[in-house]
Amino acid sequence: MAESASRLALPQVTICAVDTRTPGAALAGMQRSMAQIDFGDAILFTAPDRLDDVHDPRVRVLPAPGVDSVATYSAFMLQGLAPHVATSHVLITQWDGFVIHPEAWEPAFLDTDYLGAPWIWCDRDIAVGNGGFSLRSKRLLDALLDPAFVPSNPEDLAICHRNRDLLVQRHGIRFGDFALGERFSYEPRRPSQPTFGVHGFFNFGDFMDDAELAVFVRDLPDAMMRGVDARNLARNLLRLKRPQVAGQIVGRRWALGMRDWKTLRLATHWGWTRLAHAFSL
Template sequence: MTLCAIDARTPALAAEALQRSMQQADFARVLLFTHGPFTAPAGIEVVDAGPIRSGAEYSHFVLRRLPAHVPAGHVLVTQWDGFVVDASAWSDDFLQWDYIGAVWDDQPAATCVGNGGFSLRSQRLLQAGLDARIVQEHPEDAMLARTYRTLLEGTHGVRFAPPAVARRFAFENEAPAGATFGFHGPKNLPAVLDAPTLRRWLAALPDDFFRGRDARRLARALLARRMPAVARQLLARRRAAGRNDFNTWMLDLAAQLSRPFGKEPT
């Protein structure tokens, strides 16, 4: 199995996430696709993929260019905000499916699998993604799992894992009911990283992260995990990024940060 991440924006964080997966499991190859000079830790092959400046360019790479770099076996596609957390939750049953990703909780059961940010993909799925009839590419996971699912299943024989299997494989928006192999999503980071690591990761993220919805979700998760110092850092970065949007959620956050929390977890 190949482990990979595609990241030209925060390659250092992507490399650290890859390392965390490597600490949990052995992979035949570990690839980091980025752009420009970057020295990765031992065991990670760096591939210059050229500029990847947007989500649409990321989707194009995953659908159209990644298959050439993974000519055999399965690939575990990850991002900076997702990695393997419990190798004991692995099951060889996962390998019988062509695509597994965390469940989307806002989709019907027939098309709720799955999120691409931490996803297992077979050769059949990779090659199917090259089909010229796939004319919409972004976001690539929604295109595969929803928009073109009938084409992939009917023409290419692609098998999407059922929701019960996907929930054992990874979590994203749903809280896990038990142990999972991995996860995806910034709001889940406080459950798997300590406060010093989170502070360091926040310092490494670009301003555009703090302007978006993921920053709001992460702020709430930090408070739920009783990490007010990290939440303050996030709020300061959001202000510095130009989002002085003191709407309801930020007023609530500011109020919660003013209350005593006791000792913050380390």
């Protein structure tokens, strides 16, 4: 991605990802966020035997021993980050969560200790939010080390729901409100305006053209191609009348031997959409 001449400076923010399975994809996501933003620091944690798999002089690559599952990832995110972050805030990213509109940054984001895309399945007062692309303060990271804090999986729910009262009442932690979260990022709920970031592979069709998206789909590991996010991306692309990359996803899932009813239904949907698209040309 070409870098813009007009860059956002966030010296008080560390960009950070933790990925022991696909560190190259995590680094690519960080680089996408860093294309138009100067962060105060950049850290990628990965498995000790994969430290040499990723290279970027702007990024510190550090070992995350023992992080080999969703549960151990949550444990590390909750109580392993604090010693490594020297800035006032850390922007947590994942391979499928990154900055898409740096111009949508607001200084008010830094007035919170936790900010993420709102969840749609709970009350608005406690809906913020998703941890896959989230802004967290160093004050929060330190508060998570309180012996009274009860770690659990997933880590974003442990922070925003299960230990919320402890964090707010004992440590004065400030969670972003629903409106601010909607301007910061989105995940399942489609935004009404450009947001600073996004999380979720299924949303990539919103801001990537077919050529760029085809590269992502081509390089996606088989395990992720089997997942629900890849299926939902294909569904979204068909909704947008973009059958080419949707067909690429269907083809890869078919080649992986997937014959479940949802994949079969997706293949049928793709066939009809492709046919209708051909007749409309």
